[in-house]
Amino acid sequence: MQKLASNTQREIEVTPDDLPLHCPTPSMLLWNSHPRVFLPIEDTGEALCPYCGTHYVLKGGAVAGHH
Structure with a gap:
């Protein structure tokens, strides 16, 4: 079972x-706490x-090599 992250965590490491x-x-406890926004991290x-x-x-x- 995946542990849900708190929405108060202010730094999250993600993988590719x-x-x-x-x-x-989706792993956040309050996944609907604000509108979904896609973030350019690449x-x-x-x-x-x-x-x-x-x-x-x-x-x-x-x-590397992302356009």
Whole structure:
């Protein structure tokens, strides 16, 4: 069983398997706490949700060769 993450966690590490990234994620307790927004994380390796301020970090950094 997957453990659900709290929506108060302010930094979350994601993997390439989690792409395309959106917030809130399905693993969050309050997955409907704000409108779903897709976050561009591939180029820089990090993204900030404009609604809740959660900072996402891509494990391994930016995706090489992404356009």
